[in-house]
Amino acid sequence: MIKILVSDPISEVGLKSLLDAEDIQVDIKTDLNSQELKSIIGEYQGLLVRSQTKVTKEIIEAGKHLLVIGRAGVGVDNIDIKAATEHGIAVINAPDGNTISACEHTLAMLLSMSRWIPQAHNDLTQKQWNRKKYVGVELNNKVLGIIGLGRIGLEVAKRAKAFNMILIGYDPFTTEEQAQKNGIQLKSLEEVLRQADFLTVHTPLTKETKYMIDDKQFSLMKKGIRIVNCARGGIIREEALIKALNEGIVEAATIDVFEKEPPLDSPLLDHPKVITTPHLGASTKEAQLNVAIDVAKEVYHYLAGVPYKNAINMPSLPSDILNHLKPYIPLAEKLGTFISSVIMGGIQKVEIIYSGDIIEEEIDYLTRNILKGILRQHMGITEVNDVNADVMAKRRNIEVVEIRSNKTHGFTNLITVKLTTNIEEKSISGTLLNGYGPRFVNFNGSTIDVIPEGHLIITEHIDKPGIIGKFGTLLGNAGINIGTMQVGRNKVGGTAIGIFGVDKEVEDHILDELIKVENVSNTYYVEL
Ligand SMILES: NC(=O)c1ccc[n+]([C@@H]2O[C@H](COP(=O)([O-])OP(=O)(O)OC[C@H]3O[C@@H](n4cnc5c(N)ncnc54)[C@H](O)[C@@H]3O)[C@@H](O)[C@H]2O)c1
Numbered sequence: 367m368i369k370i371l372v373s374d375p376i377s378e379v380g381l382k383s384l385l386d387a388e389d390i391q392v393d394i395k396t397d398l399n400s401q402e403l404k405s406i407i408g409e410y411q412g413l414l415v416r417s418q419t420k421v422t423k424e425i426i427e428a429g430k431h432l433l434v435i436g437r438a439g440v441g442v443d444n445i446d447i448k449a450a451t452e453h454g455i456a457v458i459n460a461p462d463g464n465t466i467s468a469c470e471h472t473l474a475m476l477l478s479m480s481r482w483i484p485q486a487h488n489d490l491t492q493k494q495w496n497r498k499k500y501v502g503v504e505l506n507n508k509v510l511g512i513i514g515l516g517r518i519g520l521e522v523a524k525r526a527k528a529f530n531m532i533l534i535g536y537d538p539f540t541t542e543e544q545a546q547k548n549g550i551q552l553k554s555l556e557e558v559l560r561q562a563d564f565l566t567v568h569t570p571l572t573k574e575t576k577y578m579i580d581d582k583q584f585s586l587m588k589k590g591i592r593i594v595n596c597a598r599g600g601i602i603r604e605e606a607l608i609k610a611l612n613e614g615i616v617e618a619a620t621i622d623v624f625e626k627e628p629p630l631d632s633p634l635l636d637h638p639k640v641i642t643t644p645h646l647g648a649s650t651k652e653a654q655l656n657v658a659i660d661v662a663k664e665v666y667h668y669l670a671g672v673p674y675k676n677a678i679n680m681p682s683l684p685s686d687i688l689n690h691l692k693p694y695i696p697l698a699e700k701l702g703t704f705i706s707s708v709i710m711g712g713i714q715k716v717e718i719i720y721s722g723d724i725i726e727e728e729i730d731y732l733t734r735n736i737l738k739g740i741l742r743q744h745m746g747i748t749e750v751n752d753v754n755a756d757v758m759a760k761r762r763n764i765e766v767v768e769i770r771s772n773k774t775h776g777f778t779n780l781i782t783v784k785l786t787t788n789i790e791e792k793s794i795s796g797t798l799l800n801g802y803g804p805r806f807v808n809f810n811g812s813t814i815d816v817i818p819e820g821h822l823i824i825t826e827h828i829d830k831p832g833i834i835g836k837f838g839t840l841l842g843n844a845g846i847n848i849g850t851m852q853v854g855r856n857k858v859g860g861t862a863i864g865i866f867g868v869d870k871e872v873e874d875h876i877l878d879e880l881i882k883v884e885n886v887s888n889t890y891y892v893e894l
């Protein structure tokens with residue numbers, strides 16, 4: 367009997383397919399604290415959550431029999447995907463079912479904010495008839511800036527058009543044609559910030575979107591702008607928002623999602639110009655039914671070994687082919703992650719050269735994993751999975767070339783990924799050493815031998831005496847221990863690279879210090 371735990375409130379009608387399955391036992395326990403969850407998770411093969419349950423590394427490690435975590439909704443930032451992947455646990459979400467509800471909530475926030483409806487209502491409940499205090503503004507003819515033109519952003523655009531708003535948007539992963547088709551003028555982030563009367567954000571929370579609206583961005587905005595965040599807390603820095611409200615840059619803000627939830631000590635809750643809701647974007651009967659049906663179906667399919675489509679972290683191939691390919695999959699994704707982390711500019715072309723015994727395999731599937739590694743650096747993990755990675759690349763006009771070659775350079779198998787952007791071209795090669803796992807063996811023409819895991823600092827510099835010593839001193843002073851080190855060069859005194867495996871996460875200011883060392887041209891940090 368397979369046991370599934372449902373630890374957040376999820377529509378039971380939507381879960382019917384799991385509840386009715388003879389071979390599955392579903393336990394619904396929605397008031398567990400993290401200790402209680404940790405103590406019972408070991409009994410279950412499946413866990414179904416929304417955004418409230420924090421599925422931490424600790425919970426995942428305690429889930430000795432876990433096979434799948436289902437997220438009834440879009441965002442998976444409450445789940446430690448890396449830990450789940452390391453433990454072979456599939457994470458499956460339901461990205462489509464709550465789009466309309468989140469979009470309608472955004473519109474409700476926009477309208478409430480433009481006419482001060484909650485504030486006026488509150489005054490009236492105190493028997494105060496304040497007609498002069500609450501003069502609003504129309505949406506008509508105002509510029510709405512939309513950051514993130516995905517599912518929800520585009521639905522918001524459709525409805526805002528009906529209010530005769532002028533739509534401008536920013537999304538580095540969409541095309542002008544796609545934006546225009548939806549009545550949106552695609553602009554740079556700075557242009558959107560400068561021109562918008564109303565601003566709404568609809569991106570996932572990623573390394574790139576965290577605090578993408580901060581003091582500097584507020585300083586570019588029109589005085590009197592009104593702002594909505596129904597996406598994720600942390601896209602807008604709350605402290606900066608409060609400051610911009612107090613300085614009069616922002617006239618009003620409506621916030622459904624917070625940096626810390628519940629945000630009970632947040633000053634946003636008491637600010638007279640802020641309207642808040644407790645993460646209600648997806649809280650409608652329809653959305654909850656939709657996401658529950660979707661996630662139940664997907665989890666059931668996963669457990670039954672039949673095809674499913676919304677895996678965040680796991681391959682969806684028949685098991686015989688999968689078993690064959692399994693050892694190459696982490697290598698493929700890491701090659702993609704690495705190369706896209708050490709290159710500048712917009713990606714135009716990905717060339718993948720397979721050689722050795724690997725050419726007999728389903729390389730199409732490995733290509734998708736390489737593309738997944740590349741695209742996830744820019745688009746976030748909810749957007750790209752191994753099922754849709756090639757579609758996403760095509761959508762972004764990235765040329766993908768697969769080559770089968772008989773030049774093995776002495777390895778039994780070798781995968782080379784060459785990435786071309788509008789600025790430069792770089793390549794990385796990796797192999798699977800029988801019994802020893804993946805290795806990176808060449809970077810931009812220099813021979814290396816790197817175990818692709820953990821925290822890596824990559825430097826591009828001139829091959830001159832003393833540089834490596836300076837790196838060591840700088841990192842040592844910052845308390846960062848170098849565990850492994852590889853240097854390579856194209857010729858004596860020529861261009862050189864360094865790849866340093868370090869024992870902890872490296873903050874941006876350390877990279878800034880390293881790049882100041884004489885004869886260093888670039889520094890990068892990659893976590894694999
Ligand atoms: N408040 C709620 O209850 C609620 C409900 C549903 C979804 N959400 C959240 O709303 C957000 C959007 O969801 P969606 O379903 O539309 O997702 P989506 O993946 O369809 O769209 C996200 C868009 O953001 C774009 N993007 C990624 N990085 C960007 C960047 N740096 N700058 C600009 N754009 C960038 C992507 O290209 C994509 O088009 C997510 O954060 C999701 O978790 C919140």
Ligand SMILES: O=C(O)[C@H](O)COP(=O)(O)O
Binds near residue numbers: 416646
């Ligand atoms: O990412 C999502 O799907 C939304 O934020 C909804 O989260 P919830 O399921 O906790 O309401």
